[in-house]
Amino acid sequence: MNNIVILPILIPFIIGAILILFAKKHTVQRVISGVTAIGMLVISIYLAIYVYQNGITTLELGNWSAPFGIVLVADMFATLMLVLSSIVGVVCLFFAYQTISSEREKYYFYPFYFFLLTGVNGAFLTGDLFNLFVFFEVMLISSYVLIVMGGTKYQLRESVKYVVINVFASALFIIAIAYIYAVTGTFNMAHIAERVAELEQTGILNVIAVLLFIVFAMKGALFPLYFWLPRSYYGPPAAIAALFGGLLTKVGIYAIIRSFTLIFIHDPTFTHKGIIATIAGLTMFFGVLGAVSQFDFKRILSYHIISQVGYMVMGLGIYTRLAIAGAIFYIAHHIIVKSALFLFAGATQRITGTTDLKQMGGLLKTHPYLAWMFLIGALSLAGIPPLSGFFSKFPIILSGFEEGQYVISGVALLVGLLTLFSMIKIFNYAFWGEPKHTEEQANFPVGKLLLPIVPLVALTIILGFAAEPVFQYSLQIADQIMDPSIYIESVLKE
Structure with a gap:
């Protein structure tokens, strides 16, 4: 059964x-891609259930035992992220079928889509710090291709910042790995954690910790290293922007949580x-200020990625069982809702031909299902009960007050209010009022565009109404990752 751990990496x-090999046969590519994406979702769910029932599952590649060989580790946190990755992968792929142009399809859109998922899934499953770097690079190289696909001047100009910041982060990552290897003599994360617990060199360990935090903060778009994100995510097609907005920054956040609960x-x-x-x-404060100041649909959503990852990192900063569980719940909520909102932006752009809110209006009258589904996602992002955003934010903010972190808890409440303001602004400008689009645009059919988004909207409702069992699952994940000995013993077989 351990061999199933490698399938989310090997299959894509x-x-x-x-x-x-089928670059010019779009129909064949779509059939293969769709079947594969659904298959990966089934495998991810099965692996998550297996790990939940049987505990942490490891795979030693080539039968080289840890810490000398490469080890893949599937714990509850990693398998949850795999399931979320697979959900977003399926939804964005089927949305791309409706929206991606043949010009983009023929330039290897589907191969690099799956190569990106390979890097994402590998980053979640690896138990080796150097291989975390390798999977980051697989993910990033694929994202470089996807982010410029179509080759518009705007995409090419803005993606330069994305490439430069990530190349710099990768170089810094290698330096940090070299430092930690010099101190501990190992790349295996469980072994590093064991060695760090034995060392008394707090100063050098803090330096390495800060260095790695900077690396992951660049990839997770934390303050003040988020400047590349809003304009870079504005250029690509909606399906790619949704995939990036939902998944890529969360890989950096996952790496931060993993490093600072284990090592x-x-x-x-x-x-x-x-x-x-x-x-x-x-991060929360400056991200939401950027969102409030914008009048473009996609740019508001891009700035909200920044403000919302602040909640996830806030849970880690408070560092209690309740806060970590809230952060994990919030990651699940945000991946689902943010992907949905970017796809809604793509759907409205297909109808109106723009993402400028001042040129939009009246979509509620012509496309009511689109409007009301968007509103559900918007309210969930803002944290309005009974949707998933409320129940994932609540334990984080509650933990902050319980631990005496009044300033950051107050900021979190303010950010929630400003998030609501900016999302209602989108609704007022784009969906409310008199239609500003032509009769042809008013009759544009959106059923096929909405179909892939329905599962995401349904999930944010389900996560809200089923908040109790979902949060209990999050608490179990928090218990597992906050006790490093469980991970260490599972990997090193102690």
């Missing part, structure tokens, strides 16, 4: 390579309650 990699737990007053909590508050 092999299929991506096969799809290159760097020697000085939480300095790392968690000091640096991480402060950065979380600043």
Whole structure:
């Protein structure tokens, strides 16, 4: 059964390579891609259930035992992320069928789509710090191709910042890995955690912790390293923007949570309650200010990615069982809702031909299903009960007040209010009022566009009404990742 752990990495990699051979046969590519994406979702769900019932599952590649060989580790946190990755992968792929142009399709859209999922899934499953770097690079190289696909001047200009910041982050990542290897003599994350617990060199460990935090903060778009994101995510087609907005920054956040619950737990007053909590508050505040100041549909959503990842990091900064569980719940909520909102932006753009809110209006009269479904996603993002946004934010903010973190908790409440303001602004400008679009646009059929988004909207409702069992699952994940000995013993077989 352990061999199933490698399938979420192996399948998209092999299929991506096969799809290159059918670059000019779009129908064949779509059939293969769709079947594969659904198959990956089924495998991810099965793996999550298996790990939930049987505990952490590891696979030692080539039968080289840890810490000497490469190890894949599927714990509850990793398998949850795999399921979320697969859901977004399926939905964005089927939305792309309706919206992606043949010009983009023929330039290897589908192969690089699956190569990106290979990197994302590998980052979730790897138990080795160097291989985390490798999977980051697989993900990023694929994203470089997808983000410029179509080759518009805007895409090419803005993606330069995206490439440069990530190349710099990758170089810094290698430096951080070299430092931690010099101190611990190993790349295996469980072994590093074991060695760090034995060391008394708090100073050098704090330096390495901050260095790795900077690397992951660049990839997760935390303050002040988020400047590349809003304009970079504005250029690509909606399906790609939704995939990036839903998944890519969460890989950085996953790496931060994994590192600072497994390895760097020697000085939480300095790392968690000091640096991480402060950065979380600043990220939330400046991200939402950017959203409030915009009058473009996609740019508002892009800035909200920044403000919302602040909540996830806030949970880690507070560093209690309740806060970590809330952060995990919030990651699940945000991946689902943010992907849906970007797809809604793509649907409205197909109807009106623009994302400028001042040129839009009256979509509620001509496309009511689109409007009301968007409103559900918007209210969920803002944290309005009984949707998933409320029940995922509540434990994080409650933990903040319980731990005496009044400033950041107050910022979190303010950010929620400003998020609601900016999302209602989109609704008022784009959907309310008199129609500003032509009769032909008013009759544009959106049923096929909405069909892939329906599962995401349904999920945010389900996660809200089933908040109790979902949060209990999040608490179990928090218990598992906050006790490093469970992970270490499972990997090193102690």
